[in-house]
Amino acid sequence: MSAPAASLAIVVDDHPMCRQATAMALGVAAPELTVVEAASLAEASERAGEATLMTLDLALPDNRSVLGVPALLERFPGLKLLVISGALNPEIEQQVAATGAHGYLSKATPISVMVEAMRAVIAGGSWFSPAVEAATLSPESDFVRLSSLTNAQSRVLTAMESGRLNKQIAFDLGLSEITVKAHVKAILRKLAVPNRTQAILMLQRAQS
């Protein structure tokens, strides 16, 4: 039986202990919410349509980086998304802010701050460090370029990463080979790279 809308929060992390800690913080921040835990984005997506809030780890088996966030928000526009990451690279927060997510926390954040952030995001606010809110990413950064790809182009790029040829990509994605060729051309143009190898390297840099 599904919980009624606006009373559900989903904690998405593939580590049980991290889910446990986040769920405990949510229990303090919003005891009125029913908290469900998910170990993958696919599992979380089953309930995301009913959820008020999702806390999302960025290193899941089926979502390896910030690049999965825009598609998630596009699919569930009513969802408030708080990213909770173990990444120690400060650029990640800036990238998360650029995706339209509602907040970002490091896994090292003390529970008092975590509770405050959760309450702010649930109330419709956002939670980023002031330096990140003031900054903007360069339009020439890998992340901004990769974020400019459509969902279809992102899928083609991901398929390119596994070394597949246009014909194989077309078969896998149910597209014509001509469409795949057009997507590849658009990908290279948007990423401002001369060939597939450079496009794949850019994707791998952004995911690392």
Add this chain to the structure above:
Amino acid sequence: MTTISAPLIDPSQLREFADFLPGAQVQQLIRTFTKELETRPSMVLHLARQGDGANARAAAHFLKGAALSVGARRIALLADTVEHADDAALLGHAQELPACALDTLGELEAVEATLRSVA
């Protein structure tokens, strides 16, 4: 040898858990992290010795997330170093994890005892 000057445990992070959560929940977190420390570092090392860099890095990432959640900073940073090490350096860094885990377990026990005495 990696030099990481961060404290083994940031006691304030665990103290905050104790301030915000019922004692049983704090104990549960500590127990789960203790299990993590007892198993994951040797798993990372084993995988690194087998030459399975991808899974060694994935296991190090798991350890880092858990460690950050409870303020175990030194092992979190060491796990991050393993996670991002190139193939040549991976095993060397992974070999440091078990000893750091033992030190962290000792410190965790001390912090836990302090929390119990305050409660």
